[in-house]
Amino acid sequence: MKASQTLPEQELVERLRDEKTRNRAFEQLMVLYQEQLYWHIRRMVKTHDDTDDVLQNTFIKAWKAIASFRGDAKLRTWLYRIATNESLTFLNKQKKASFSELADIENDMHHSHQGGGGPDGDEIQQKLEAAVATLPEKQKLVFRMKYYDDLKYQEIADILGGSVGSLKASFHHAVKKIEKFLQSG
Amino acid sequence: MRNDYPHEDDWMEEAPRLASLRESMSQGEVPEGYFAELPGKMMARIHALDGDPAPEAIRDADVVLPRPTPGQSNWQLWGVAASVVLLLGLGLIFFLPERELPAGEAIEQRIQVQLTSVSATEIVNEIDIAEVSEDELYAMLGQEAQAALENEMGGMGQQEMLDFLDELELDPADLEGLEFDDAIFNDTNL
Numbered sequence: 001m002k003a004s005q006t007l008p009e010q011e012l013v014e015r016l017r018d019e020k021t022r023n024r025a026f027e028q029l030m031v032l033y034q035e036q037l038y039w040h041i042r043r044m045v046k047t048h049d050d051t052d053d054v055l056q057n058t059f060i061k062a063w064k065a066i067a068s069f070r071g072d073a074k075l076r077t078w079l080y081r082i083a084t085n086e087s088l089t090f091l092n093k094q095k096k097a098s099f100s101e102l103a104d105i106e107n108d109m110h111h112s113h114q115g116g117g118g119p120d121g122d123e124i125q126q127k128l129e130a131a132v133a134t135l136p137e138k139q140k141l142v143f144r145m146k147y148y149d150d151l152k153y154q155e156i157a158d159i160l161g162g163s164v165g166s167l168k169a170s171f172h173h174a175v176k177k178i179e180k181f182l183q184s185g
Numbered sequence: 186m187r188n189d190y191p192h193e194d195d196w197m198e199e200a201p202r203l204a205s206l207r208e209s210m211s212q213g214e215v216p217e218g219y220f221a222e223l224p225g226k227m228m229a230r231i232h233a234l235d236g237d238p239a240p241e242a243i244r245d246a247d248v249v250l251p252r253p254t255p256g257q258s259n260w261q262l263w264g265v266a267a268s269v270v271l272l273l274g275l276g277l278i279f280f281l282p283e284r285e286l287p288a289g290e291a292i293e294q295r296i297q298v299q300l301t302s303v304s305a306t307e308i309v310n311e312i313d314i315a316e317v318s319e320d321e322l323y324a325m326l327g328q329e330a331q332a333a334l335e336n337e338m339g340g341m342g343q344q345e346m347l348d349f350l351d352e353l354e355l356d357p358a359d360l361e362g363l364e365f366d367d368a369i370f371n372d373t374n375l
Contacts (some may be wrong), residue, residue: 023228030224037217046217059227062233 002162013071026066028057033076036149037083044087045094054090058083073158080151081159084141131181132174139174146171 007015007028037058042051061082069078081105132140141160145151151165160167 026231027224029225034220034223038220039213042213048213048219052219055223056227056230060231063234064233105255 009075010028010071013069013075016066016069019067021132022066028074029062029079033079034053037079038148040080040144041058041083043183044141045090045149050090052069054083054086056087060130061086074155077155077158080145080149080155081107084159127182128178134181135174135177137168139177142167142170143174 012025012029014027018025029086034055038051038055041054042048045051058079062079065082069075088184121144126139132143135143138160142156145156145159146153151159153167156167157164
């Protein structure tokens with residue numbers, strides 16, 4: 001669902017600023033963006049339960065800051081920025097767990113390859129996940145936002161900061177590393 | 186697919202199976218109804234944070250009052266209405282200030298109330314007949330009393346008056362100073 005199908009972004013922003021209409025508008029905002037944000041977060045934190053926690057924290061932070069939302073960025077970009085920061089904060093707290101998850105994925109892949117036969121969809125998906133997991137944090141984020149979320153470079157730049165040129169370079173390096181990872185597997 | 190960066194296209198061509206994964210990556214397991222319930226759950230959490238007891242969805246909803254069943258509707262309604270009217274009436278009688286009479290009426294009413302508590306003897310004692318002229322007496326007693334007295338006196342003949350005096354058995358001393366018609370004194374019966 002896109003925001004433009006129900007309410008123009010500018011009107012939604014105005015309703016979010018007005019205390020009388022804020023509740024309804026925020027509910028609508030959540031309905032519009034919850035799935036995109038959910039998958040954006042889930043690609044980073046993996047499990048549904050963790051994703052649910054991070055997504056709820058994202059919306060709580062958004063609610064607290066909505067009155068001061070200036071409208072310089074699009075609502076989606078703003079929400080992605082909050083969701084990304086929340087996810088990174090969560091991952092930093094769960095760093096050990098994340099490393100063990102990565103180890104689990106690599107271990108699973110090792111066993112599946114030993115099993116023989118061609119890789120199926122799940123195996124490819126796992127392999128890609130494992131490849132993305134080896135990337136530095138910024139390349140990982142850029143790759144996911146570009147590849148899975150289909151965001152424009154300018155939007156990613158608004159979310160993560162930095163220039164469009166440096167983001168293009170990050171994505172290029174990420175792709176090359178994933179290719180190399182997959183070829184080595 | 187993406188033309189804004191040439192390496193992307195290279196990568197897509199080299200790994201077509203990976204390119205097809207993009208959509209499937211959003212098909213992980215999510216509990217049923219999660220996205221339907223999340224906004225409501227979040228609004229409740231937000232209102233709890235704000236200390237607001239009622240979510241807007243409930244505040245804005247129309248309040249539907251329960252409708253009475255057909256059997257009980259009319260008599261209960263009329264009973265309540267009658268009770269209200271009765272209470273209002275009693276309230277008006279007991280608690281509203283009395284209607285104020287015009288000044289003249291109020292004074293007259295007060296005098297009448299005071300007179301009823303005074304006996305006739307007390308009233309008579311207060312009136313000194315000797316100081317009241319005949320005209321004043323008639324004025325006080327009214328036209329009917331005047332007419333009756335004049336008729337009484339006027340209708341009494343001389344003989345009747347003498348008989349009346351006889352009955353009184355007056356002493357000659359009582360009659361001193363009184364002026365009588367000569368005819369009376371010439372009467373042999375005296």
